[in-house]
Amino acid sequence: MAVWSSSGRLRGLLTLILLLSAAPASAETYPTRAITIITPFAAGSATDAAARMIGQYLQDALGQSVVIENRAGAGGVPAANAVARAKPDGYTLFFTTNSTHSAANGLFKSVPYDPIKDFTPIARIGSFPSFVAVNPALPISSIVELVEYAKANPGKLSCGVGNSTGHIAGETIKKRTGTDIVRVNYRSNPAAVTDLVAGHIPMGIPDFNTGMPQLKTQKVRALAVLTKERNRVLPDVPTLNETVMPGFDLLAWAGMFGPANLPPEIVKVLADAVQKALSTPLVVERLNAGGTEVFWSGPQDFSEFVKTELVKWTAAIKEAGIEPE
Numbered sequence: 001m002a003v004w005s006s007s008g009r010l011r012g013l014l015t016l017i018l019l020l021s022a023a024p025a026s027a028e029t030y031p032t033r034a035i036t037i038i039t040p041f042a043a044g045s046a047t048d049a050a051a052r053m054i055g056q057y058l059q060d061a062l063g064q065s066v067v068i069e070n071r072a073g074a075g076g077v078p079a080a081n082a083v084a085r086a087k088p089d090g091y092t093l094f095f096t097t098n099s100t101h102s103a104a105n106g107l108f109k110s111v112p113y114d115p116i117k118d119f120t121p122i123a124r125i126g127s128f129p130s131f132v133a134v135n136p137a138l139p140i141s142s143i144v145e146l147v148e149y150a151k152a153n154p155g156k157l158s159c160g161v162g163n164s165t166g167h168i169a170g171e172t173i174k175k176r177t178g179t180d181i182v183r184v185n186y187r188s189n190p191a192a193v194t195d196l197v198a199g200h201i202p203m204g205i206p207d208f209n210t211g212m213p214q215l216k217t218q219k220v221r222a223l224a225v226l227t228k229e230r231n232r233v234l235p236d237v238p239t240l241n242e243t244v245m246p247g248f249d250l251l252a253w254a255g256m257f258g259p260a261n262l263p264p265e266i267v268k269v270l271a272d273a274v275q276k277a278l279s280t281p282l283v284v285e286r287l288n289a290g291g292t293e294v295f296w297s298g299p300q301d302f303s304e305f306v307k308t309e310l311v312k313w314t315a316a317i318k319e320a321g322i323e324p325e
Contacts, residue, residue: 030090030266034065037093037256038083040076040100041163042188046128046209049290050254051095054125057277062269068095072187075107075164076100084118088259090266094119097128097254102309103164106317109324115310120262121302123274124255127293128207129231130165132173132240133220138202143224143243146203150179158182159203160196162189165252166205168313169226169240171320176245196220207252208233208291226250233291250316253309254292255302271298 059066071079080100086092101115186192189210196204228249
């Protein structure tokens with residue numbers, strides 16, 4: 001029989017205490033409390049709608065509340081900066097788009113975060129196609145007619161934009177076609193579409209999620225999509241590429257990030273949960289119905305994608321002749 005001395009028992013007890021005190025950091029099951037997902041656009045936007053859909057699935061799958069926090073304005077820069085400065089513990093996440101991670105550096109003179117170094121890519125969830133739209137009261141039925149109208153009425157046509165995609169596409173249209181169209185900035189696409197339907201602005205470039213309901217009820221008219229190929233949802237609507245802007249191709253994307261240095265085990269939990277969400281028929285159906293083209297990729301592929309898109313969008317901004325604000 002082994003007999004422990006009092007000093008031996010004390011050493012053993014101290015060792016056990018040290019082991020137990022070190023255990024929570026590595027053994028704690030994530031998550032143990034509510035998760036906040038910040039989005040850079042207003043409620044009702046494509047980003048908000050997709051974030052809420054994914055957030056609901058994560059809440060059910062992970063067993064903790066998921067709160068969607070909208071921080072619209074300034075191209076999403078303040079929202080992105082808030083996440084970049086958050087503690088990398090998995091309880092503050094970012095559901096965002098190309099606006100903050102592909103376009104901000106080219107649109108603004110001062111961006112307080114690095115879109116690559118200050119974030120941990122978790123998962124890409126898909127794309128948000130957009131289209132050029134006009135109010136039906138405008139006597140225009142094609143993108144060619146729009147260009148002709150704009151040339152005949154310099155400075156009299158205005159275009160509402162609520163995100164970086166609309167901003168870049170609108171300025172590229174102006175530069176490529178030699179037209180003078182006044183840009184009207186909005187904090188998010190829902191507000192721009194509201195004014196488009198009301199006739200306060202004659203033209204807009206909404207994403208499908210925001211613009212399709214109005215298109216189906218004939219409150220707006222679609223003239224062209226921004227992608228190089230026609231969209232399966234609007235097969236009869238031509239592209240800018242095949243009409244007035246050969247080679248033009250712009251497609252917004254969406255994905256989830258955490259702050260830099262997010263622990264790999266937490267990244268895996270979240271990436272796996274998002275992948276399962278995007279494999280669920282009901283989730284996919286609802287996202288597709290809202291105009292989102294579902295596409296999942298994990299942390300590594302998403303990381304490389306973000307780097308490539310940053311170069312692509314920066315080039316598009318320069319081609320459009322946009323001066324940083």
